[in-house]
Amino acid sequence: MASHLIGSFQLMKSLNRTLILNIIRSTGGISRADIAKRTKLTPPTVTNLAAELLSEGIVVEGQHGPSSGGRKPILLKINSRQFYVAGIDVGISKIRFALTDLDARVLIRKTIPVQDSPKEADIMDVLIQAIRSLSSEVPKGKLVGIGIGMHGIVNSAKGVALYAPNFNLKNIPLKEKLEEEFGIPVRVENDARAMALGESWFGNGAGAADMICINVGHGIGAGILMDHKLFRGRHGLAGEIGHTVADLNGPLCTCGNYGCLQAVAAHDGLKRAAMREISFGRKTLITDMISGDESKLNGALIYQAAIAGDELAADLFRQAGRYLGTAVTNLIHVMNPSKIIIGGGISKAGDLLLDPVREVVRQRALDPEAKKTPIVASGLGDEAALIGAVTLILAEMFSVQYKHQTELV
Ligand SMILES: [Zn+2]
Structure with missing residues (x-):
């Protein structure tokens, strides 16, 4: 098979998987049969992908749904406390951190002040120490990603803070350095954009x-x-x-x-x-x-x-x-x-x-x-950018549109 065909097959599989995950998340619990009806995917495709998600522990079988005559169907639910996300809001005078579950519920939060005129190494040190401390609170392998809302101008595709005016720093390679350190996906976005995404998922938008x-x-x-x-x-x-x-x-x-x-x-x-x-x-x-x-x-x-x-x-x-x-x-x-x-x-x-x-x-x-x-x-108040940072990771896990946007653009 030509490599671009393998590529598009994998992409389709990944989009279908995200589609299923998103329906399970947004409904709060749904049967395999109803997923097939809503997505127009074939029942075997749904069964196979559901089996994959169950074996990874991201989805669990919950209570039985209403029966339409025969056996009551088993509902699939997101296992929101099985995996965790670290969110970071890099403001001009302080950096906020949160550890959340997959419903963006904050389990641990901390705030660290930023010293005046910090160097890039100072910022990286604060980030690495705090993420290390948050990840030590969850079992190994359960932290699925790190989302960062950063003030200033950001290249989100490369995960680089191009210009942080209040730090007077340029070209901080946040994604590259943190992915190297922690080995999990890191997503970086301008803080107002992270806020908008957070509000659209969990706030007043x-x-x-x-x-x-x-x-x-x-x-x-x-x-x-x-x-x-x-x-x-x-x-x-x-x-x-x-x-x-x-x-x-x-x-x-x-x-x-x-x-x-x-x-x-x-x-x-x-x-x-x-x-x-x-x-x-x-x-x-x-x-x-x-x-x-x-x-x-x-x-x-x-x-x-x-x-x-x-x-x-x-x-x-x-x-x-x-x-x-x-x-x-x-x-x-x-x-x-x-x-x-x-x-x-x-x-x-x-x-x-x-x-x-x-x-x-x-x-x-x-x-x-x-x-x-x-x-x-x-609707998210003081934590809008922080929850928005977490949503950068969740959106990629659960939203077909967002995934499509980040993979193909
Ligand atoms: Zn101006």
Whole structure:
């Protein structure tokens, strides 16, 4: 048999296997006969692949399903506690780790701070030590993969962090180094994209084929899911909405340009606007709360002031929300998603931030349907990027579309 035929046979087998796994996972338990009906695969194909999955321990036979007259069929279920996944969210000041089961339930979590101006070797050391410690908690061979959500620009096909601006590091070969160290698959994705995937599987994006998830924290990034697939663009830059221009005469951004969205609506933008108002003599609770120490000023503190009734604090979120709302309107006009999810540290302000976003979209979106685009908070909160990182591995195990995307592109 020609090698390309063997290749396509193996690919077909692997796609069928993923198809079956996905149906078992999404139904929570299903008989072999019903799998054959739903997938249109022949019963012997289903029986053979099910036997393979049972022998690997990834699937177990569960309780009997309802009988349609004869013997009650045995249901196949995912053996979610048989295998584990490590998820990592590499933020700018800390790295979060989680060990989860195959349902993305977090069994162990840990957070390690990142030192200032780390070297590549420092980051790799932290990652290797933490993964080693997580994998020591499960039986040998049961950790099936490592998913990483990384801030900055990522080449996900090669698993390389091309540019991590806050570390000032370039070309970190995460996948290559960690696969060499641990001998299991490692997948790397930009953190906002990992969040979008996590939200679409386990959060507020469930069922949405076209969805955009925006991470608003120290920076602003978006993960774009179109037709259930992550959209990355030619060089992995798609979704970098933090560096789209929000105000031509706006303040300097970390990227060197002026007036970027994140320079006015993310952490530093809020902080800068607060300090300007205070310097103009505006009365605010924030003055007492920071007692002269500007370094104490952050999104969480401004939120506390806002819920204590401080007008300036509420104004700051309203203004950030309006800038964000303009960016969201632009995104709606470019991608026309069915839903927008907003997560990240600043989004903890909830409706203080989201209501102005919704208002701008209602005012500016082109037609009645676009004006109604649901804009909701992240369902996974602080752990959205972490669960998203885990989902990078799960999606490859369980989703035909995702597998197809990663194998063939
Ligand atoms: Zn910028």
